[in-house]
Amino acid sequence: MLPPASVIRLAGEQRELPYKAPYAGMIPSARKAAIMGDHWQQASQRQPGGQSPETPHGSRIDPYVGQYAERARGMVASEIRALFAVTARPEIVSLAGGSPYVTALPLDAVGEMFGQLVAGRGSAALQYCTAQGDAGLREKICEVMSLEGIRAHPDDVVVTVGSQQALDLITRIFIDPGDVVLAEAPSYVGALGAFAAYQADVVHVPMDDQGLIPEALGEAIAAAGAAGRRVKFLYTVPNFQNPAGVTLAAGRRHAILDICRAAGLLVIEDNPYGLLGFEGEPMRALRADDPQGVVYLGSFSKTFAPGLRVGWAAAPPAVRDKLVLAAESAVLCHSSFAQMAVREYLGTQGWREQIKDFRELYRRRRDAALEALSAQMPDGCEWTRPAGGFYVWLKLPDGINAKAMLPRAVSSRVAYVPGTGFYADGSGAGHIRLSYCFPEPERIREGIRRLASVIETEMELRDTFGTDAIPRGTGVDTPGPGDL
Amino acid sequence: MLPPASVIRLAGEQRELPYKAPYAGMIPSARKAAIMGDHWQQASQRQPGGQSPETPHGSRIDPYVGQYAERARGMVASEIRALFAVTARPEIVSLAGGSPYVTALPLDAVGEMFGQLVAGRGSAALQYCTAQGDAGLREKICEVMSLEGIRAHPDDVVVTVGSQQALDLITRIFIDPGDVVLAEAPSYVGALGAFAAYQADVVHVPMDDQGLIPEALGEAIAAAGAAGRRVKFLYTVPNFQNPAGVTLAAGRRHAILDICRAAGLLVIEDNPYGLLGFEGEPMRALRADDPQGVVYLGSFSKTFAPGLRVGWAAAPPAVRDKLVLAAESAVLCHSSFAQMAVREYLGTQGWREQIKDFRELYRRRRDAALEALSAQMPDGCEWTRPAGGFYVWLKLPDGINAKAMLPRAVSSRVAYVPGTGFYADGSGAGHIRLSYCFPEPERIREGIRRLASVIETEMELRDTFGTDAIPRGTGVDTPGPGDL
Numbered sequence: 001m002l003p004p005a006s007v008i009r010l011a012g013e014q015r016e017l018p019y020k021a022p023y024a025g026m027i028p029s030a031r032k033a034a035i036m037g038d039h040w041q042q043a044s045q046r047q048p049g050g051q052s053p054e055t056p057h058g059s060r061i062d063p064y065v066g067q068y069a070e071r072a073r074g075m076v077a078s079e080i081r082a083l084f085a086v087t088a089r090p091e092i093v094s095l096a097g098g099s100p101y102v103t104a105l106p107l108d109a110v111g112e113m114f115g116q117l118v119a120g121r122g123s124a125a126l127q128y129c130t131a132q133g134d135a136g137l138r139e140k141i142c143e144v145m146s147l148e149g150i151r152a153h154p155d156d157v158v159v160t161v162g163s164q165q166a167l168d169l170i171t172r173i174f175i176d177p178g179d180v181v182l183a184e185a186p187s188y189v190g191a192l193g194a195f196a197a198y199q200a201d202v203v204h205v206p207m208d209d210q211g212l213i214p215e216a217l218g219e220a221i222a223a224a225g226a227a228g229r230r231v232k233f234l235y236t237v238p239n240f241q242n243p244a245g246v247t248l249a250a251g252r253r254h255a256i257l258d259i260c261r262a263a264g265l266l267v268i269e270d271n272p273y274g275l276l277g278f279e280g281e282p283m284r285a286l287r288a289d290d291p292q293g294v295v296y297l298g299s300f301s302k303t304f305a306p307g308l309r310v311g312w313a314a315a316p317p318a319v320r321d322k323l324v325l326a327a328e329s330a331v332l333c334h335s336s337f338a339q340m341a342v343r344e345y346l347g348t349q350g351w352r353e354q355i356k357d358f359r360e361l362y363r364r365r366r367d368a369a370l371e372a373l374s375a376q377m378p379d380g381c382e383w384t385r386p387a388g389g390f391y392v393w394l395k396l397p398d399g400i401n402a403k404a405m406l407p408r409a410v411s412s413r414v415a416y417v418p419g420t421g422f423y424a425d426g427s428g429a430g431h432i433r434l435s436y437c438f439p440e441p442e443r444i445r446e447g448i449r450r451l452a453s454v455i456e457t458e459m460e461l462r463d464t465f466g467t468d469a470i471p472r473g474t475g476v477d478t479p480g481p482g483d484l
Numbered sequence: 485m486l487p488p489a490s491v492i493r494l495a496g497e498q499r500e501l502p503y504k505a506p507y508a509g510m511i512p513s514a515r516k517a518a519i520m521g522d523h524w525q526q527a528s529q530r531q532p533g534g535q536s537p538e539t540p541h542g543s544r545i546d547p548y549v550g551q552y553a554e555r556a557r558g559m560v561a562s563e564i565r566a567l568f569a570v571t572a573r574p575e576i577v578s579l580a581g582g583s584p585y586v587t588a589l590p591l592d593a594v595g596e597m598f599g600q601l602v603a604g605r606g607s608a609a610l611q612y613c614t615a616q617g618d619a620g621l622r623e624k625i626c627e628v629m630s631l632e633g634i635r636a637h638p639d640d641v642v643v644t645v646g647s648q649q650a651l652d653l654i655t656r657i658f659i660d661p662g663d664v665v666l667a668e669a670p671s672y673v674g675a676l677g678a679f680a681a682y683q684a685d686v687v688h689v690p691m692d693d694q695g696l697i698p699e700a701l702g703e704a705i706a707a708a709g710a711a712g713r714r715v716k717f718l719y720t721v722p723n724f725q726n727p728a729g730v731t732l733a734a735g736r737r738h739a740i741l742d743i744c745r746a747a748g749l750l751v752i753e754d755n756p757y758g759l760l761g762f763e764g765e766p767m768r769a770l771r772a773d774d775p776q777g778v779v780y781l782g783s784f785s786k787t788f789a790p791g792l793r794v795g796w797a798a799a800p801p802a803v804r805d806k807l808v809l810a811a812e813s814a815v816l817c818h819s820s821f822a823q824m825a826v827r828e829y830l831g832t833q834g835w836r837e838q839i840k841d842f843r844e845l846y847r848r849r850r851d852a853a854l855e856a857l858s859a860q861m862p863d864g865c866e867w868t869r870p871a872g873g874f875y876v877w878l879k880l881p882d883g884i885n886a887k888a889m890l891p892r893a894v895s896s897r898v899a900y901v902p903g904t905g906f907y908a909d910g911s912g913a914g915h916i917r918l919s920y921c922f923p924e925p926e927r928i929r930e931g932i933r934r935l936a937s938v939i940e941t942e943m944e945l946r947d948t949f950g951t952d953a954i955p956r957g958t959g960v961d962t963p964g965p966g967d968l
Contacts, residue, residue, distance in 0.1 A: 062802030063776065064658075064750060067716060069682075072657040075809040099612055107606035115599025122591035126789035128583055161645055164816040172681075173556040174548075190816060197656075197813040198553075232551060266548060292547065305610035307820035318546030325559040329681040330652045330814065331645040332674060335822060336791035 070177070071199055087415035093447030095434040096415040098242065098390055100302050104361055105354070113344055117337070125337045131328035132320075133159025133312070134339035140346040141312050145298065148274055149288035156291075156314045158323045159334050163272060163299040163311035167194040169326040170268055170295060170313070174232045175200045180224050182265075183235040184212055186393070186422030186431070188242045191235055191270065195424070200232075202424035209384065211248030212236055214255040221263045233266040233295075239283055240273040240389025243422045243433035247387055250283065257290050266319075272299040272311075275355050277388035278363040292316050300342050302390075303355050308338040362390065368441035369434065372448035378456050383434075390437035393419075395430060399467040400458045402432045408457070414450040554661070555683055571899035577931030579918040580899040582726065582874055584786050588845055589838070597828055601821070609821045615812035617643025617796070618823035624830040625796050629782065632758055633772035640775075640798045642807045643818050647756060647783040647795035651678040653810040654752055654779060654797070658716045659684045664708050666749075667719040668696055670877070670906030670915070672726045675719055675754065679908070684716075686908035693868065695732030696720055698739040705747045717750040717779075723767055724757040724873025727906045727917035731871055734767065741774050750803075756783040756795075759839050761872035762847040776800050784826055786874075787839050792822040846874065852925035853918065856932035862940050867918075874921035877903075879914060883951040884942045886916045892941070898934040 087094040117125050132138075138154035145152055160166040167190065175181070177199035183191065185204030195202050203224060206216045217234070224231045236256075238248035248256070260267050269286045277283070287294040291314075299311035313323055327333075345351060369392055373383055380397030396402055402418035409415060419431030434451075436444050571578040601609050616622075622638035629636055644650040651674065659665070661683035667675065669688030679686050687708060690700045701718070708715045720740075722732035732740070744751050753770045761767070771780040775798075783795040797807055811817075829835060853876055857867055864881030880886055886902035893899060903915030918935075920928050 063748070063800070064803060067658060067750070068806065069656065069658055069660045069663075071660075072806055072810070075657065075806050075813075077805070077809060102610040103607045105606065105610065107610075108603045110610075111599040111602030111604075111606065114602050115595040118595030118598050119592045120595075122589065122595065123587045124791075126586040126589065126591075126594075126791035128785075128790045161815040165814060168814045172553065173559065174551060174553055176553045176555075179553075190813075193813045197810070264547070266551070301612075305821075306612045307608075307610035308822075309815065309817075309819045316547070319548060321561070322552065322556055322559050325561060326556070326681070329559075329674075329677045330649060331793065332648040333793075335793045335819065337789075338819060338822065 071197060074196060074199075084415070086410060092410065092413045092415055093439055093443050093450065094415045095436070095439070095444070095447050095451070096417045097438055098435050099438045100306060100358075100390075101361060101438055102305050102307070104357060105305065106349070109349060110345065113348065114341055117340055117344055121340070125340045127336055129333050129336040129339065131158075131333045132324045133157070133334055134336065134343060137310075137339045137343040137346075138312075140343055141298065141314075144275075144346070145285070145287075145296065145314060148271070148282050148285040150285050150291075150296065150314065151288070152291070152314050156317070156320060158313045158315065158320055158327060159339055160311045160313060160327065161331060161334060162301055162306070162309045163270060163297040163313075164190050164194070165309075165327070165330070166295075166297045166311055166313040166323075167191050167268075167270070168197070169323050169330065170233075170297075171195055171198045171200065172326050172330075173319070173322045174266075176230075178230075180229045180231040181233060181235055182217065182220055182224075182231060183424070184237065184241065184244070186243050186419060186428055187235065187424075188237055188270065189417075189421045192422070192424050195235075201229075203231075204423060204425060205234075207241070207244060207246060209246055210252060211238060211241070211246050212252065212256060214252055214259060217256060218259050221259065221265065231263075231265060233268050234260055235268045235270065236286075237270045237272075238274075238286060239271055240276065240386050240391070242273070242389070243391050243417070243419070244393040245384040245386030245389060245391045246393075247277075247283065253284070253286055254289065257286060257293065261290065261293055267294045268297065269294050270297045272297075272302050273389035275303055276359055276362060276390075278359060278366065279387050287314060295319060303358065304342060304345060304351065308335075308342060310334070310338050310342045359388075362388075362437060365436040365439070365441055365444055366392075368444045369436040369448065372445040376448050376452035378452060378459060380459070381455065390435050392434045392436065394432050394434055396432065396455065397459055397462075398430075399462045400455060401429045401467075403429055405454060405458050409451060409454045412450050412454050414447045414454065416451065555681060558680060558683075568899070570894060576894065576897045576899055577923055577927050577934065578899045579920070579923070579928070579931050579935070580901050581922055582919050583922045584790060584842075584874075585845060585922055586789050586791070588841060589789065590833070593833060594829065597832065598825055601824055601828055605824070609824045611820055613817050613820040613823065615642075615817045616808045617641070617818055618820065618827060621794075621823045621827040621830075622796075624827055625782065625798075628759075628830070629769070629771075629780065629798060632755070632766050632769040634769050634775075634780065634798065635772070636775070636798050640801070640804060642797045642799065642804055642811060643823055644795045644797055644811065645815060645818060646785055646790070646793045647754060647781040647797075648674050648678070649793075649811070649814070650779075650781045650795055650797040650807075651675050651752075651754070652681070653807050653814065654717075654781075655679055655682045655684065656810050656814075657803070657806045658750070660714075662714075664713045664715040665717060665719055666701065666704055666708075666715060667908075668721065668725065668728070670727055670903060670912055671719065671908075672721055672754065673901075673905045676906070676908050679719075685713075687715075688907060688909060689718075691725070691728060691730060693730055695722060695725070695730050695736060696740060698736055698743060701740060702743050705743065705749065715747075715749060717752050718744055719752045719754065720770075721754045721756075722758075722770060723755055724760065724870055724875070726757070726873070727875050727901070727903070728877040729868040729870030729873060729875045730877075731761075731767065737768070737770055738773065741770060741777065745774065745777055751778045752781065753778050754781045756781075756786050757873035758782075759787055760843055760846060760874075762843060762850065763871050771798060779803060787842065788826060788829060788835065792819075792826060794818070794822050794826045843872075846872075846921060849920040849923070849925055849928055850876075852928045853920040853932065856929040860932050860936035862936060862943060864943070865939065874919050876918045876920065878916050878918055880916065880939065881943055881946075882914075883946045884939060885913050885951075887913055889938060889942050893935060893938045896934050896938050898931045898938065900935065 087096050138157040141157050142152045171194045175198040179200055181195050181200045181202050182205055183202050184207050203220055205220045206213050274282050287296040296314040383392050383394040403420055406418055417433040419428030422428055571580050622641040625641050626636045655678045659682040663684055665679050665684045665686050666689050667686050668691050687704055689704045690697050758766055771778040780798040867876050867878040887904055901917040903912030906912055
């Protein structure tokens with residue numbers, strides 16, 4: 001059994017970390033607040049007089065507490081955020097983060113290429129560029145998208161600061177407070193964060209092991225219409241979904257497109273993992289069959305390197321125009337250097353072979369994870385079997401709370417992301433996301449061994465004291481970038 | 485005299501440029517619309533049935549025209565945007581752009597440093613990092629800010645995608661539609677764009693050659709209060725202001741801070757040029773004397789390289805926390821590579837010496853510009869004499885319209901930014917901004933010679949036909965990043 005002291009010790013150690021979450025245990029999270037409509041209650045909790053004793057040194061009384069925009073009132077860190085920071089310690093096996101294994105890149109060759117780029121073309125690479133992005137890179141991006149059946153023109157593409165910025169800009173141009181976004185249940189935490197930042201209401205649509213369920217999508221659209229709600233778009237990660245690891249079946253893709261077209265609903269197809277499948281050819285993109293109805297989001301973060309922050313959106317012309325203007329207002333333009341570096345990488349470094357290497361590397365790690373899960377997990381656990389990407393979605397035995405268990409798991413030197421981070425409606429406490437992308441296979445096996453032991457201990461607690469003995473966490477999880 | 489045909493030819497050539505502005509002459513600009521409250525009129529102009537014959541090929545009917553967020557209805561490019569793109573042609577002397585002269589950097593040494601960074605520490609440099617930014621870089625940033633008297637802790641700093649992203653995030657966390665931002669008249673166009681994107685109302689406060697006028701600031705605050713408006717912050721570029729080239733006098737700085745403190749008003753101190761003064765030591769920053777009342781924005785775009793997009797905000801703790809969360813929602817995190825590259829540059833490459841070299845280079849160009857203006861400009865022109873930075877602000881003779889003149893100037897192979905871009909209220913048509921940062925001194929002299937000739941021709945037109953003969957431009961200018 002794990003004493004509460006271990007949790008307190010972890011919390012105390014936050015002070016040494018680069019980012020300190022000053023709200024630990026103090027304020028409910030952004031999305032919960034948005035749903036519950038308790039913005040003002042939150043604000044009042046932050047009044048000087050209401051300052052919590054937990055507020056650490058350095059976070060002083062906020063003289064601007066009454067000044068923030070309505071949208072900012074929900075911008076608060078969750079109490080588990082700091083816990084994630086400690087998962088970077090070497091003794092902890094982190095199955096939480098979604099960091100790609102960039103060490104597998106040919107770092108010497110990439111470094112030489114970067115050096116030559118500055119020495120030879122530094123006057124352009126170190127200068128401003130246009131908000132739409134480097135034209136040569138946009139050509140290469142069209143080549144990359146053609147692997148998934150997309151025929152695009154470089155004019156259709158806007159380069160973004162990772163695909164997260166594309167999510168931000170799409171939401172910025174489409175969402176008024178209270179508008180509805182349809183999204184899979186569960187959905188990518190970064191997308192939910194962007195939607196929440198513009199005060200969207202996310203309505204989750206069920207998935208099964210074949211991905212989003214067309215009938216459920218139709219019902220959700222009809223229900224929103226009957227309730228007089230304005231639905232602005234469907235957000236979907238069709239391939240090797242984050243966090244569920246499932247892929248939208250080929251046979252469902254046309255049905256999804258037909259339903260959205262009939263409803264006049266734009267589709268946001270977020271596809272960071274599409275080229276990282278372990279079996280056969282890449283799936284045909286939704287955008288390949290409906291370029292006017294789909295905004296496709298891509299990223300080089302998983303196929304090359306997240307540290308350059310190069311993603312993109314391919315959009316219908318009018319949407320593209322708005323995205324360019326929104327990007328300019330947000331950051332003026334992307335980094336010329338990063339864009340030229342990716343263009344150069346795609347032009348000279350055998351990127352197709354590198355993706356094959358990554359696929360093989362992640363396939364081995366997926367296999368290690370699935371084998372260890374089969375061998376170690378107690379009865380009552382269920383999990384998905386991803387055919388690509390980074391994630392396994394695991395259902396805990398009944399009565400086990402993923403969030404309440406997390407501090408004890410970290411004390412047992414294994415970390416994961418509780419399922420609550422992937423829902424806008426507070427559900428998901430019965431699930432966890434396990435990432436197999438970063439640790440070596442032997443570490444994955446060790447981490448799953450530790451996790452199985454933690455779950456078994458929780459089950460003993462449950463059987464002895466009932467589910468009420470497990471303290472329930474508060475707030476929705478918002479892990480940091482390294483955890484996504 | 486310049487025939488209208490020359491203008492038409494330029495417009496026709498837009499089609500070859502990477503970014504096409506499909507709205508030329510069709511729709512009033514974002515800020516004008518925001519002020520006039522004619523969002524819906526704009527939207528209706530874009531209905532399929534109302535499509536203008538000027539809409540170029542490739543910009544099809546927009547099926548999402550009724551779907552955009554309220555804030556996006558104003559996101560439209562101005563008709564002069566495409567004109568700026570042609571200023572990149574070698575035959576044109578562009579005094580429009582604000583691009584620093586990065587060719588003066590030691591490109592071989594910087595390239596070697598970049599290469600070693602990836603080869604030696606690529607596993608970190610190509611990976612995700614935290615949303616607040618690289619801790620080592622934030623330490624170095626504090627060292628840079630200490631040159632202006634700021635005593636900051638790395639915890640106070642948030643690294644941003646250029647200081648434009650800091651402007652975006654500050655506006656995002658503080659501005660509800662209709663809130664007032666106080667800003668100098670004129671003000672930086674990128675800041676006005678960020679304020680407009682969140683539907684702020686900008687109230688301009690007059691400057692003179694000593695910068696912002698404290699009495700005028702006090703009056704603006706009082707007037708806004710009397711009108712029941714919510715003023716959220718003062719936005720100011722105190723040093724070598726963009727576009728006016730003036731510097732806030734030392735004797736006024738405490739007065740400005742006192743007025744804002746008494747009004748409970750946050751100050752946004754945007755300082756990209758502070759270290760690029762031509763005379764004496766850097767001015768003491770506003771933040772140096774009121775760290776709780778000032779958010780300081782800095783940038784490496786002018787002292788190192790804009791192509792890495794590394795800027796920062798130093799903010800009071802509670803504001804910093806909101807900025808970190810907003811940054812995460814917007815882009816997850818900044819580029820590890822770019823941050824480590826700047827950190828490495830500051831640690832190894834003699835950045836203080838490089839800034840001295842830049843100062844000397846820009847001083848020579850400023851001198852060339854001022855000498856040529858004195859020698860060439862016709863009576864009736866007046867201009868500022870900047871003691872640093874990139875810009876001269878020139879008042880045209882009465883009755884000459886800067887925007888109407890621009891196509892003729894470009895036909896005469898010289899470009900500038902019309903003053904209208906730097907006001908949220910549609911004024912500024914009697915001014916132009918001239919940048920001396922990028923062209924060689926001889927080119928600056930040639931450009932000013934051409935410009936003087938264009939102005940003289942305008943004056944002849946004015947004297948012959950009266951001011952009505954000069955066609956008035958419509959909309960407010962929103963130049964692209966390369967023009968700022």
